[in-house]
Amino acid sequence: KESWAFNREEVMLPCRPGNALYAINPSTLVQYPLNEVAEQQVKAGKTTAQPISVIQIDDPQHPGQKMSLAPFIERAQKLC
Known part of the structure; x- marks a missing residue:
């Protein structure tokens, strides 16, 4: 948690x-795009996001930073 x-x-966490x-x-x-590939798809108009x-929270241990997305990106990549 x-x-x-x-x-x-x-x-x-789907892998497209x-x-x-995402x-x-x-x-x-x-x-919500989680990686560069997804962001490029959104910019190219291939999908909406x-x-x-918008949903990423601040890191209470590191003021001014957001919580790391790395563990979620890693999990989503396993679905590819």
């Missing part, structure tokens, strides 16, 4: 074609 990075109780990684809020189905910063 101390490494949880989001202001939602749960997120889905091309290794595009976090999805299961209650709203809004998706909100910035990950």
Whole structure:
């Protein structure tokens, strides 16, 4: 729980074609890009998404920084 990075109780972590990684809020189905590939898909208009910063929380141990997304990116990559 101390490494949880989001202001939602749960997120889905799909891996899309091309290794595009997203976090999805299961209650709203809004998706948030987790890596550069996903961000490029959003910029290219291939999919719609909100910035990950919308649901990413501040790191209480490091003021001014957000919680690390690395553990979630790692888990999502295992689904590719």
